[in-house]
Amino acid sequence: MNIELFFQYIAGGITYGFIYAIVAIGFNIIYNTTGIINFAQGEFVMLGSMTAITLNAFLPLPVAIVLSVLITMLVGAVIEILFFRWLESPTVLRMIIITIGLSIIIREIALAIWGVNVRALPYFTGNEVSSVSFWGVHISPQVLWVIGVCSMMVLALQLFFKYSRFGRQMRACADNREAARLCGINTKNMVTLSFVLSAGMGATAGCVVSPITYSQYNMGVPLAIKGFTVAILGGLGNSLAAVAGGLILGILESLSVWIMPSAYKDAIAISILLLILFFRPRGLFGRKEDLREF
Amino acid sequence: MKGERIKIGLLCLLLVLIDLITTSVARTYYLTQLTMSLYYTLVVLGLVLLMGYAGQISLGHAGFFAIGGYTTAVLSTYNLLKYKDSAVVKVSSELGLLTLRENLYGEQILSFHPWIGVLLSLVIAATVAYLIGIPVLKLKGHYLAMATLGFGIIVYRIVLGTPIFGEADGVSDVPPFVILPGLSISGQMDERRANYYIASLLVVVVVYLMTNLINSRVGRALRAIHGAEDAAESAGVDTAEYKLKVFVMSAVIAALAGAFLTHFNGGIGPSEASVMKSVRYVAIVAAGGMASIWGGLTMAMLLNFLSLRGYFGQYDDAVFGAVLILIMLFAPEGLLRVNPAGLLKNIFKRS
Secondary structure (H helix, E strand, O other): OOHHHHHHHHHHHHHHHHHHHHHHHHHHHHHHHHOOOOOOHHHHHHHHHHHHHHHOOOOOHHHHHHHHHHHHHHHHHHHHHHHOOOOOOOOHHHHHHHHHHHHHHHHHHHHHHHOOOOEOOOOOOOOOOOOEEEOOEEEOHHHHHHHHHHHHHHHHHHHHHHHOHHHHHHHHHHHOHHHHHHOOOOHHHHHHHHHHHHHHHHHHHHHHHHHHHOEOOOOHHHHHHHHHHHHHHHOOOOHHHHHHHHHHHHHHHHHHHHHOOHHHHHHHHHHHHHHHHHHOOOOOOOOHHHOOOO | OHHHHHHHHHHHHHHHHHHHHHHHOOOOHHHHHHHHHHHHHHHHHHHHHHHHHOOOOOOOHHHHHHHHHHHHHHHHHOOOHHHOOOHHHHHHHHOOOEEEEEOOOOOEEEEEOHHHHHHHHHHHHHHHHHHHHHHHOOOOHHHHHHHHHHHHHHHHHHHHHOHHHOHHHOEOOOOOEEEEOOEEEOOOHHHHHHHHHHHHHHHHHHHHHHHHHHOOHHHHHHHHHHHOHHHHHHOOOOHHHHHHHHHHHHHHHHHHHHHHHHHHHOOEOHHHHOHHHHHHHHHHHHHHOOOOHHHHHHHHHHHHHHHHOOOOHHHHHHHHHHHHHHHHHHOOOOHHHOOHHHHHHHHHHHO
């Protein structure tokens, strides 16, 4: 094995790993405040990148991206208000099925708007062939964008949860919803906020990764499955562990190309998912008491 | 129980009536889609048992359907002539398990008899469901949903990526399944009505067995598991055992439907194993009201027939997505149990 090529694959794995981590964190944010897994999480990534591509036709790139993130956040809020806010203590099964339905509907709407064409945002700096080299490893500047933006997002989220008023209210809500409500926190608004946040993060990730992976109306489902795998791998609800989980999956997938046909690349995530579900559902870094009963 | 018998009687009557009407108005081509709908209804019925009565979601039932369909498709089309001197083939031939026929191009094909294919497909589906079920059914809620989804995706990837399963093209030229001399499952025009009755009979038998099961000790145990698993466990119900049995049962029903429909259609493609198919079955079970055989049956026949006739056009998937959301939002008890006045009152009260 060529050592430079090895690092090249590692860099590719890290890029994908961060995207999976962002999707996983999106799962976590909503899971923490509501106790549900939003199966439509991958659809936010798709909506963000597709909207940005459309807007970029007549707006400069930064404006298009910011606008598309805002639009996706709005979609997130609308979805929460229309489909979840008014349900009174729904069962998990009911919620799962609603989010699955939403994922189908969003995908079909995207298909109606954008068709089956594969699109992409332009590279933020340079183009397809430009590269930055570190110790002989050539990587595209877009990879640095992905790693930079995603790690900034993770950091900002940590600060938000730790220091901001809304962030602390959301944590209170995640900890004990009833108690939070008794302390005067509007828990329903916190749920809406969690949808807005995870939609925004997903959309941002969708935009930065679009030049590398391209965007299509059906890109959401595989991302959702991998994001969920990563969320479980780290331990559901734990954002920093999700980053570690994302990097593990990304690098494993990327290195798997050495030993098996790339057609089976997707099987890695599913195998990890099943193994972790069967043997360690609390995740690699989770403690037993963290595993919520559902 | 008596009420159920009457309902089953009415179902038989209705099925016969449909045949008589479509035949008398010369619309027998409807029978083709009706037969297909009946097979898909079988899958839904199995899933009603699992989701509605045992309370366990499965997002991988298209996987079992595909296991059934592909097993019999491969066994009944794979040409064994080049291996005709090997011991296995010789022994199988001696036992009368093989048939020799000519395909469309006059080529000789020596393959397993569809009886073997169908029986083996049930055995394989049962084995897979049993092995998968042991770890999977320990999970609950989202974890269970994701694990079954993962299983479904693996089956889809396997059939899509393996040459023997025809990859993206699937398996075609599957021969008719001759159940008895003169009675076979095939898409032949002159056997349309016979096939409609075969599928109807299967559905009626499954409905009958299910109503018996639900009103038995097993049914009560299942309802207890659905209501409160811990309570059922402490009352002496072996919950793991019951859940596993129902899972295997519903998988076998799905595989049976898959195998029969594959012979009826003369082939099977990877889309039968897709996640969207699994979601579709779940949508229909939900629309029928989860724990309702009759609701599931009605919705399965209606939605599948409309979909197969192409009434939903390019919005086929969207329709099922919308059904899922609307039912779960406004009528989690199923469409047949909606009380419009109460629903409106509820919505206005909340907003």
